[in-house]
Amino acid sequence: MKKWIERLTEEMSDAFEKAGYDRSYGKVALSNRPDLCEYQCNGAMAGAKAYHKAPIQIAGDVVGQMQGSSIFSEVEAVNPGFINLKVSPEFLADYLKEMAADEQLSVEKTDHPKTILIDYGGPNVAKPLHVGHLRSAIIGESMKRLGRYLGHKVIGDVHLGDWGLQMGLIITELKRRSPELVYFQEDYEGPYPEEAPFTIGELEEIYPAASARSKEDEAYKEEAMEATHALQQGKPGYHALWNHILQVSMADLKKNYERLQVTFDLWKKESDAQPYIPEMVEYLKEKGYAHLDQGALVVDVQEEGDTKEIPPCMILKSDGASLYNTTDLATIVERMKLFDPDEILYVVDKRQELYFTQVFRCARKAHLVKEDTQLSFLGFGTMNGKDGKPFKTRQGGVMRLEELMNDICQEMYQKIVENRSVKDENAQETAQIVGLSAIKYGDLSNQATKDYIFDVDRFTSFEGDTGPYLLYTIVRIKSILNRYVEEGGDMQQGSLQVPSCESEKALMLELVNFAPAVEGAFADKAPHKVCSYLYGLANAFNRFYHETKILGEEDPKQKGSWIQLLSLTRRVLETSIDLLGFSAPERM
Ligand code: ARG
Numbered sequence: 001m002k003k004w005i006e007r008l009t010e011e012m013s014d015a016f017e018k019a020g021y022d023r024s025y026g027k028v029a030l031s032n033r034p035d036l037c038e039y040q041c042n043g044a045m046a047g048a049k050a051y052h053k054a055p056i057q058i059a060g061d062v063v064g065q066m067q068g069s070s071i072f073s074e075v076e077a078v079n080p081g082f083i084n085l086k087v088s089p090e091f092l093a094d095y096l097k098e099m100a101a102d103e104q105l106s107v108e109k110t111d112h113p114k115t116i117l118i119d120y121g122g123p124n125v126a127k128p129l130h131v132g133h134l135r136s137a138i139i140g141e142s143m144k145r146l147g148r149y150l151g152h153k154v155i156g157d158v159h160l161g162d163w164g165l166q167m168g169l170i171i172t173e174l175k176r177r178s179p180e181l182v183y184f185q186e187d188y189e190g191p192y193p194e195e196a197p198f199t200i201g202e203l204e205e206i207y208p209a210a211s212a213r214s215k216e217d218e219a220y221k222e223e224a225m226e227a228t229h230a231l232q233q234g235k236p237g238y239h240a241l242w243n244h245i246l247q248v249s250m251a252d253l254k255k256n257y258e259r260l261q262v263t264f265d266l267w268k269k270e271s272d273a274q275p276y277i278p279e280m281v282e283y284l285k286e287k288g289y290a291h292l293d294q295g296a297l298v299v300d301v302q303e304e305g306d307t308k309e310i311p312p313c314m315i316l317k318s319d320g321a322s323l324y325n326t327t328d329l330a331t332i333v334e335r336m337k338l339f340d341p342d343e344i345l346y347v348v349d350k351r352q353e354l355y356f357t358q359v360f361r362c363a364r365k366a367h368l369v370k371e372d373t374q375l376s377f378l379g380f381g382t383m384n385g386k387d388g389k390p391f392k393t394r395q396g397g398v399m400r401l402e403e404l405m406n407d408i409c410q411e412m413y414q415k416i417v418e419n420r421s422v423k424d425e426n427a428q429e430t431a432q433i434v435g436l437s438a439i440k441y442g443d444l445s446n447q448a449t450k451d452y453i454f455d456v457d458r459f460t461s462f463e464g465d466t467g468p469y470l471l472y473t474i475v476r477i478k479s480i481l482n483r484y485v486e487e488g489g490d491m492q493q494g495s496l497q498v499p500s501c502e503s504e505k506a507l508m509l510e511l512v513n514f515a516p517a518v519e520g521a522f523a524d525k526a527p528h529k530v531c532s533y534l535y536g537l538a539n540a541f542n543r544f545y546h547e548t549k550i551l552g553e554e555d556p557k558q559k560g561s562w563i564q565l566l567s568l569t570r571r572v573l574e575t576s577i578d579l580l581g582f583s584a585p586e587r588m
Contacts (some may be wrong), residue, residue, distance in 0.1 A: 001098055001106055004512040008087070011071040012041050012062075015328030021047055028085065037074070037084035038509060044081040044401070055081020078576035082421055089498035092508050097496050099511065100568045104577060107515045109151030118144050120347035121158030121257075121264060125249045126170055127206060128204050129256045129401040129456075132349070132393050135380045136394030137262045138443045141581045142527040143378070149579060150522055154265045155339060160253075162246055162328060164205060170245060172220065173210035174198070175227075176431075183237035190236060200252045203245065229321065232274070234510070256401055261436065261581055275328035276337075277322055280330050281315060289366040290315055298582040301361035310354070312364040328359050332368050332375075343374040345525075350379030350449060350579040378525045379450035383443070391454050392397035409435035411460050416588060419462075426587070433585045435460070440582050445531035465535045470577060474584040477570040480550060483561055487510055487551070491567065494560020503544040504521040507569065510540040514572050518579065534576050541569050 005028060013026030025043030032040070044059035047071065051058060059077035066075045074086035099106040120140020125132045147154040174197070175184050180189045198206065214221040231238040250267065257263065267358055281297065284290035292300045295318030297477060302310050313325055346356060360375040362368075369375065385391045393399045413431035442459035446452040462468045485491060499505035510533075517533035520526070551565070553559040574584060 001102055001108070003108075003515060004095060004149060005104070006518065007095070008039060008071060008085070010064075011042070011069060012083075012085075015062045015065040015069075016043060016047075018065040020059075021051065021058060021062070031084070033084075036078075037076070038087055039085040041083040041085065042081075044077070044083060048081065059083050062175075065118070066214075082107055087509070089505065092505070092512070096508055096511060096565075096568060097241045100496070100564065100571075101516075104528060105514055105572060106512075107149060107518050113151050113153055114342040115155070115338055115339060116147055116333050116343045116345060117155045117157060117341040118147075118345045118347060119157050119159045120144070120345075122161060123158070124161035124164070124166055124350060125243050125253075126166055126207050126270070129253055131383055131401060132397045134260075134351070134401055134439075135383060135443060136347050136402075137257065137260055138440050138581065139378065139448050139527060141260075141262045142444060143345065143347065143522070143525060143580060144532075145579045145581060146518060146522040146527065146530075149518060153429075155266060155341070157266040157268050158253075158257075158264040159331070160246075160250070160267070160269040162242070162323075163232065163274065164213075165224060165228050167231055167242055167245065168224040169210035169214055169225070170203070171227040171231065172224040173206050173213070173452050174241065175271055176433060177206075183241050185237070188237065190240075191364075192237070192240035196248050198244070198248065202249050203248055204281070232322075259405060259432075259436075260401075260440075261583075268331075268334075270327045270331070272581055273327050273334050274322075276330040276333045277326055280333055281326075284315060284366055287366065289362075294318065299362045299366065301358050301365065303361065310357060310361070313358040325355075325359060327363075329368060332359075332363050336369055336373070341373065342374060344369075345376045345378060347378045347380065348383055352496055353377060353379045360459055376467075376525070378448060380538075381446075382449045383454050384451055386455060390455070405435065405439070408438055408456060408460060411435070411456060412438065413477055415460065415462070419588065426585075430585045430588060433583060434468050434471055434588065437471050437582045439467075441467030441470065441531060444527045444580055445535075447526065447528050455586045465531075467577075467582065468588075470534055470538050470573065471584045472588055473541060474570060474573050474577070474588045475543070475586070477541070477566050478584075478586065481563065481566060481570065483551060489559075489563065491563065494557075494564050495566075496564045497558065497561035500558065501544075501547065503540070504565070507537075507540040507544045507565070509566060510537045511572055513537075514576070518576075521579075530576055530579055534573065534580075537569070537573065537576075541573075 008028040009026055012028050016026045017023050025047045026041060027043060028039050028041050030039060031037045044055040044062060048055040056077060056079055059081045061151050063075050063077045066072060069075065071088055071091045072085050072156060073088040076084045078084055118140050120136045121305065122136055123129050124213055140537040144154045144156050174181070178197065182192060210224070214224055231242055284299065285297070290297050293312065296314055297312050297316040298311045298312035314323055315326055316322060332344065337340060356377045359541070363375060383391050391399055393403065409431045412435040413427055416427050416434065438459040442454065445465060458464070459466055460468060462472050481491070499508055513533060517530055521529040548562065550559070550562045553562065577583060
């Protein structure tokens with residue numbers, strides 16, 4: 001269906017044309033003086049120079065052509081040459097009827113679907129999922145859902161970190177604790193046990209212990225580095241251990257992501273890219289993209305016009321070992337081969353921005369991607385505690401995601417129980433749903449690139465710009481609609497009428513902004529735009545709700561219209577929170 005703002009602009013452009021001016025001046029935008037009008041057109045100001053006329057004269061001419069418009073009910077030329085507009089209530093109601101009949105709620109699926117691969121996991125195997133990986137998951141999941149809603153083919157990849165030093169550290173620590181295990185016996189030829197020699201709980205204790213030890217004990221660190229190397233060379237015992245670590249850890253990660261309602265289509269790992277490395281390195285050397293610099297193999301990525309230095313992208317260290325860069329470049333090669341994406345989007349901590357600049361430039365320079373393949377980076381800021389420092393546990397340790405979720409849900413549970421209306425048996429379940437909204441909305445409502453303060457009290461509040469407030473609004477609508485049906489009302493009956501009061505019109509005018517909010521959020525990689533839209537919509541609804549006795553209305557036609565309006569509002573709210581990655585409970 002035709003976009004709302006385009007319809008308004010079309011009407012305006014017709015009037016410019018009829019008055020003898022160019023159509024292109026007829027652009028209509030939201031009013032920046034909502035006290036005076038709903039929309040405005042500044043075309044007369046823009047055209048003054050071309051037509052050698054005072055803007056107000058042009059505005060007057062145009063307004064003269066708009067009497068009897070079926071789209072605008074008020075059109076006024078005001079000094080120095082603005083055209084102030086109010087939308088016709090009939091036109092607004094008709095548009096919303098069309099929107100309600102549209103499965104996509106007026107959001108058009110793109111004519112040019114792209115294949116977009118989003119890299120938004122990045123947890124490191126064997127380390128528990130911690131809050132550092134929360135933002136990537138939350139923002140990436142939302143970008144994926146937005147992209148799909150707009151008709152793109154989006155592939156989500158978790159891209160596990162399974163190939164670094166953490167593996168060598170765990171192997172070294174295991175060897176120190178249980179040297180008798182077959183994995184460490186040089187003459188053992190297999191087969192290796194099916195069961196892992198550790199549980200996830202043990203694994204989570206082993207890694208930090210090993211990591212701490214390596215910082216104090218140089219020889220130990222050396223050993224861990226050697227173990228990493230041996231693993232990467234395919235040493236069978238280590239490879240078997242790595243497999244165990246992967247299995248045990250992945251099961252736990254999946255559980256955590258599931259709880260966050262974050263899903264991935266691909267559970268690929270850094271190690272999956274390793275087979276592509278030798279050929280890629282050969283190619284880079286052969287084509288002359290890479291050269292040796294103090295024994296290391298590097299690709300220069302400095303470009304003309306750079307205002308700061310962009311260091312070369314290192315492909316191999318002087319000892320021949322590959323690096324994080326190497327893996328990411330080989331992963332690009334793999335992704336191009338397997339999925340041929342139009343775009344690869346990385347949702348990663350913004351501290352890795354320079355690093356990704358190097359990787360992208362190198363991939364482009366060496367033609368590892370096609371000319372028109374987009375490589376994009378959505379860098380996010382740090383989640384801080386109330387002290388402004390990176391979020392920690394009360395003891396000062398790294399906060400595990402599970403712990404954070406438990407804390408929030410516990411907090412939510414308390415609030416819900418205090419809010420007596422819910423029967424106890426559902427309270428736990430409801431607390432999980434509302435808790436998730438608190439976390440996700442708390443995160444997404446901030447511009448991704450900025451640091452933000454994770455404020456449990458604020459995020460779990462039922463008032464203000466929070467997830468629970470939105471859910472509360474949805475639940476409120478659901479309960480009115482349920483009651484309507486219980487009282488014998490028919491949801492299929494009833495048709496949207498013109499707004500009956502100012503707050504109803506304001507709500508209706510918010511509803512038509514759904515499509516631009518979704519489109520803008522995706523185009524700008526800015527899910528917070530959906531959040532601010534939602535907050536405005538929820539406020540508009542609540543204002544209308546407090547002024548209107550919906551179920552008590554005597555006139556069946558009016559009541560039926562409001563029920564349709566509520567039902568549309570509910571759909572827009574629910575669709576929007578789904579795009580953000582959470583859902584609403586039945587009651588709260
Ligand atoms: N595992 C990395 C980390 O914890 C994040 C990976 C991000 N994705 C990527 N393709 N490099 O820092």
